[in-house]
Amino acid sequence: MKVLQWTSGNTLTFLENGEEFFPRVFELIDRARSSVSIETFIVADDEVGQRLQQLLIAAARRGVSTQLVMDGYGSAPLPPEYVTAMTDAGVVVRWFDPRPPLLGVRTNMFRRLHRKLVVLDDETAFIGGINFTIEHLRKFGALSKQDYAVEVRGPVVAQVAQAMAAPPPARRFPGKRLWQRLSSALIPEEAGEGARAVLLLRDNQEHPQDIEWMYRVGIRAARREIVIANAYFFPGYRLLRDLRKAAKRGVAVHLILQGRPDMPSVRWLAGTLYDYLLRGGVRIHEYCERPLHAKVAVIDGTWATVGSSNLDPLSLFLNLEANLMVEDEGFAAEVGRHLHRLIQGQCRDLVAPKAGPSTLIRNAIGFGAFHVLRRLPGLVGWLPAHADERTLLQGAEAAVPPVAGAP
Template identity: 40%
Template sequence: MNHTEWQSGHALSLLRNGAEFFPALLAEINAARIEIRLETYIFEPDEIGLQIVAALIAAAQRGVKVGVLADGFGAKNFPAELRAQMQSAGVYFLFFRPEISRFSLKRARLRRLHRKLSCFDGRVGFVGGINLLADDDGLGLVPRYDYAVRVQGPVVADIQQTLARQWRYTSWVQLKKQLFHSTIATSVAAAGDSVARLVVRDNGRNRRAIEKSYIAAIDAAKDEIIIANAYFLPGVRLRQALLRAAQRGVNVVLLLQDERDQALLQYASWVYYQKLLSAGVDIFQYKSGFMHAKVAVIDQEWATVGSSNIDPFSLLLAREANLLVRDAAFATELRADIQLHLQQDAVQVLPEHIKTASFALRWLVWLCYGLVRLMLGITGYGGRKYLE
């Protein structure tokens, strides 16, 4: 399947963090009457995860067809007994590429299902970056910073078909007899005025779909580009697009994560800071807690919310899904929220910070960058071509 074309007629609701996303998700699970399809990278059996499990079981028991597809690595800690309980109640549950050996060197092991995508009765869909786990990281940190979108309108049919196609592929590969044939209509009536488009990345015909969407929007930018992305190690094509934009006078702002939960990638990204700053790009680091956002706003009219980071894992390996939006009201709302975090939770990286960095830090940054390139090269995913 190629990514879909732009379609009009959507009603969109921006959801900030788990505080807004989880109640909206649970409301749709409880309201569903025909079918629930849900994909997630992480599914933790914490207080949030257990609420979702209970709601899915209740839905299956009232006759709703429920299918859950969780990544075999991201959700590897999901208890077998809880899965059995769900299946006994009638919930279809599959793992995408189950982790059989943690020490396997097979390339396919790195191709994860990183999407956070769901659809209810073919009527409402969710797209975003929020996993199924509590977003309270404790230790005095604010809740994890992230976004999702609740969408109604024609693109919901694309979400439903994407979910159904992935389920068929996964069950076929695993020789599972968990037949989950949809009875939902594949066309959805208009529900609002927003123009939207679903873009998926996979390892077939859509390998570069999300990256190309970013580059096209960046190249078309006239005034402003704001990107908030937790894991930022762009390839040469996207990086050059950002540099071109800054050099032609576009205000380019990057909000990136400071808390290093994936230190290798995050330190490696610092290699590009000096060149970006020299071109006039403004870089901010999020300081208040863990950032998981993957969003962008361009010229206060184009926006994207999804699961895709701007790093080799998301852009070269994982299955991802982003919603693209052309709507001034939605883009303005998202931009205002990013700006709030820039003002309250972030510190700007200045050229003097690069110049005065210690030798040890500089050495660490280049070491991490070299290791990322080596890992991409070993796995055969084109590290040199992607990064340079």
């Protein structure tokens, strides 16, 4: 059995930030004839969220099947009247894991529906990392986020629609060795015109490691260049080792990471890995213009990914995530141009620190933090970290206490 089903004949449009993403999504919701389905981590009661609400209500009233699924942690601050206005108009609203606090603590903070997916009329899909909030528009100011999404038409839209229609079955892959599964995953079923693409999911049943595996496959196969832009970077040792090995065999490895993070601890944690990577020949560029929220990569100008998955323990071991993987030179070249523009004009390049007591102490602290955080999913396993996703979706009547979300 093949792990992944590649499709041919897809048409892709790369979208940067809310300025490109929101107008296109809203235009197609306004024109929808049969169905609108949205899955997202955060919907905010601001001008972006209010416009989304208005368009969904209008679509439902003209007879379009309309569904909005939100995460019970990320979208918890929404006022009840925001949701009621939609359900009264016929919009189906569902929450993922709207768990009440336990002794004042939100236990669902480690288990999130982090995917950002949109399907319209079963013809067009959007996959990326952009939430429905003004924070993804430059007008928000210095803390507005830098992020990306992709609009796609073609056979892969059916994969997105299927992923949103029903939770995955509670089973895992058959017991093949990792690289046997991945080598078959890289071979498209058929060659054809247009871009080849496949939707990758991460969940706790059938697809627990798909996204990380495909990153590793791409890194191991790279011959010329790897460019990864990732907001929350704290992957496992194997992926870090693959990056160093790629650099040592002459591949230009570029990491674009946060230089002005929305959470200061993010830069510190990623920084504990810098010495290991820099001394191995990996080039690290800190994006300094505003918070980086991207989860994109391009390899050898032929392979690219855009999606919701960070390279950190939450995304790789706990959250529900979705990335689109693409094999197409034209699309990969466009993604590469955007990322190199960030490197050249909006990043500062880091250099390996000189060896000394402070470096040794920092590396020792980083080693400890790395192993603690990499085991975080197991430590919080008593929370709903490994629950069957089918039990976590609830209707709009579920109460969601206010709590601040995190992107």
